[in-house]
Amino acid sequence: MGGGGWLRLLLSLGHLWAPGLRERVLGTLGKATRLRIPLELQQLSLSFGEATWKRDTGDPRRKEVLLRYAGGRPHNYLQGRAQFHSRDFSLELLNTSRQDGQLYEYATSRGQQEEVWQIQLEVYEPVSQPSIEVLSRAPANGSCSLTLNCSARGDSVSYGWACTPPGLCTPPGLCSPRGSLLHLSYPQHNSSLSCSCRATNPVSSLRVSFSASSCAQEPAGRQQQDPCLTPPEDSVGHTIYSQVQRPEKQRGLPPAKLPSCTTIYAAATGQPLATALPPRSPSKEPTTVYASVMLPKA
Incomplete structure (x- = not known):
């Protein structure tokens, strides 16, 4: 590549990696997370022949060096915890922990020239299989009122509800979700109501379903039969x-009619x-x- 081509490439990279610009990457707790760099920076690393992966330590005076690449050979300081892919200069964290949620920095240089790419890694625990709990159930004026609660473990979990058939609630506004809670009012004779809750966070999503069979609770005890x-x-x-x-027949009294x-x-x-x-x-x-x-x- 001629001098003009290098100049245009460096100017474009300088515009792309402006100060304060960084990429946001989501990592799943306990799973592998791969940190990648743009294609232009990969080509620049091949030409310069040197690169470094670092991350913040919480101390502005220090950074932790994770990997050095020089002369076509990488030196990995995180053996057993991270893997370097020389094909695209990416760094893969093999078992992502909460402590890995840091600001990462990739830098490549030749002489006095250095180009930097920053990645902010955010780590989330995925949602568990959600469950639905009936908080209240009561018949009123020919309708059934239900309050359901959906819950799941995980980081930053949000909930969404969907019910079928869509127009069953009377009026439709009574199918009102508020976060993990769902308040329902539907005709008491209708037993075909089905609702599903989806628990979601930035790295995962799972769903659970609920079907309304009867509004009234089953009576306790057992019924007696006339002998x-x-x-x-x-x-x-x-x-x-x-x-x-x-x-017993009492003396002096007319016989009473015996019960059957x-x-x-x-x-x-x-x-x-x-x-x-x-x-x-x-x-x-x-x-x-x-x-x-x-x-x-x-």
Whole structure:
């Protein structure tokens, strides 16, 4: 390259690397991060034959030298922690740590001429798999009101929500996300609502989904059946009577009309003891065990 060509190249580089101009690079905690320089600076390094990678130490009077390149041979001061790629003069940090988040400087020179490229490395922990928690759920005026909270670990995490079908919320403004929280109001009879939360930071993004099946909470406990009713044909029941007693006839009073059934339940589920039950038949008829039967007094 002639003298005029070198002059034009140096002038263009001087405009490109103006004072205070630096590149911003994002690194992922625990992963490799590669610091690159522009093509023009690579060509200049090949011509000059010398280059240096440095980084700040926090002390304005000192810089840490990471690598020196001279005579076509690199000298790596970060053996096992960084790798130099002579093809493009890039420096690769093999296992990025938080301490690596510094200002890096690449300089190439020949004699009194030096060109510098600065890189500000920012290190982030990637987001973990997010989760959705139901903070509140309540029916009101034919609608269901929900408050969901999305959470994930990581640095500088932001959250975004999306629900389908889009026009389900009534009015649509009630599908209102506020950061990790989402407030919903939708028709109580509609169970097709599905929402997804995306957790994002500068180096990663993950999503989790939530489907609304019912607004009301499932009732606690178990329901009791009227013993006078016939169980459905497709059910197999075991009924244990704690006490069955006829009402006592009092002297001098007309006989009272006996109720059709007087039953107190002790339990409605569970496998009865083998000693108290005959072998179970393959039919679906209920099995009844009497704990005690009291006869009326004479």
